[in-house]
Amino acid sequence: MQYTIYYFTSTGNSLQIARQLSSTLKNTTLQSMTTQPPSQSVGGQDQAIGFIFPVYFLGLPRIVKRFVQNLPIQPGTYCFAISNFGGSSMDSLGMLNDILKQKGCYLSYGDSVKMPGNNLIRYGALPVDKAQKMIDAAMVKVNTTAQAITKQTVQPIKRKAKLLCKTINNYSMYRNIENFDKNFTVDNTACTGCNLCRNICPVQNITTTNHQPVWNHQCEQCVACIQWCPTQAIQYGKKTAAFKRYHNPTINAQDLAQKPFSPYSNIAYNPSV
Numbered sequence: 001m002q003y004t005i006y007y008f009t010s011t012g013n014s015l016q017i018a019r020q021l022s023s024t025l026k027n028t029t030l031q032s033m034t035t036q037p038p039s040q041s042v043g044g045q046d047q048a049i050g051f052i053f054p055v056y057f058l059g060l061p062r063i064v065k066r067f068v069q070n071l072p073i074q075p076g077t078y079c080f081a082i083s084n085f086g087g088s089s090m091d092s093l094g095m096l097n098d099i100l101k102q103k104g105c106y107l108s109y110g111d112s113v114k115m116p117g118n119n120l121i122r123y124g125a126l127p128v129d130k131a132q133k134m135i136d137a138a139m140v141k142v143n144t145t146a147q148a149i150t151k152q153t154v155q156p157i158k159r160k161a162k163l164l165c166k167t168i169n170n171y172s173m174y175r176n177i178e179n180f181d182k183n184f185t186v187d188n189t190a191c192t193g194c195n196l197c198r199n200i201c202p203v204q205n206i207t208t209t210n211h212q213p214v215w216n217h218q219c220e221q222c223v224a225c226i227q228w229c230p231t232q233a234i235q236y237g238k239k240t241a242a243f244k245r246y247h248n249p250t251i252n253a254q255d256l257a258q259k260p261f262s263p264y265s266n267i268a269y270n271p272s273v
């Protein structure tokens with residue numbers, strides 16, 4: 001069996017899970033959901049398709065919704081998913097299942113794991129030792145999930161507060177999210193002009209003027225830019241100055257550096273500038 005795993009990550013938790021899963025499954029290709037979905041259909045009898053992603057607002061990040069909606073999957077393909085969350089998985093798997101059903105597929109197997117929360121707008125990072133314990137426990141669970149996937153286990157997805165999650169997720173993800181970036185500020189004295197924020201943004205929403213970031217109002221609220229800035233030069237409103245930053249300890253910024261072409265942004269992007 002061949003496996004293709006599509007992942008979306010902002011602070012690396014989902015990528016660590018995808019790598020862990022792939023090390024057990026073997027014959028695996030990992031692809032970021034911030035790239036163009038393939039034009040040829042995927043899946044079928046010999047290829048299982050997986051999705052690894054963080055929970056956003058009780059459900060799916062918009063990037064994940066768009067990618068899966070545009071992914072041509074052969075009906076009947078064995079599909080699996082692992083969502084990860086800071087508080088609760090809520091209806092994230094159910095929402096994904098709904099999209100797959102529209103394609104003649106369904107989520108054959110899904111699981112969710114708790115990982116260190118990254119929503120910096122609301123809270124700072126956990127102490128390093130607590131975060132590590134949580135990650136270790138999650139990786140054990142991912143290994144169990146990998147065994148189930150290897151056996152092509154089929155298990156119905158349990159829905160959780162479907163209507164509430166759908167309402168909150170739609171409200172949060174589609175109501176003016178593009179302009180979320182209006183409250184980002186950069187401290188000119190702390191910014192080194194390293195361009196990391198620009199290179200890491202999954203939708204190329206950041207350009208630079210005089211080597212400092214400018215946000216272009218196509219934001220997905222993923223918080224990667226503010227979490228990864230090596231000098232904490234970026235703030236969001238007044239609260240974040242007091243918050244410790246988080247990114248997954250096994251993932252480097254280079255692992256997330258984005259491809260120059262995103263289907264989800266019409267902002268010109270020149271990686272060499």
Ligand SMILES: Cc1cc2nc3c(=O)[nH]c(=O)nc-3n(C[C@H](O)[C@H](O)[C@H](O)COP(=O)(O)O)c2cc1C
Pocket residue numbers: 008009010011012013014015053054055056057058059084085086087088089115116117118119120221222223248
């Ligand atoms: C905008 C945003 C919304 C989030 N919403 C939720 C949520 O509703 N429930 C939850 O448990 N975690 C939520 N989180 C936390 C992430 O799901 C969690 O930290 C995840 O592990 C991050 O994965 P990543 O490092 O792959 O991006 C949210 C994070 C962000 C940035």
Ligand code: SF4
Pocket residue numbers: 186190191192193194195196197198211212213228229230231232233234
């Ligand atoms: S990542 Fe931080 S230091 Fe680097 S360019 Fe962006 S704001 Fe400046």
Ligand code: SF4
Pocket residue numbers: 181200201202203204205206215218219220221222223224225226
């Ligand atoms: S601007 Fe920052 S928060 Fe918005 S999508 Fe890009 S990296 Fe994420």
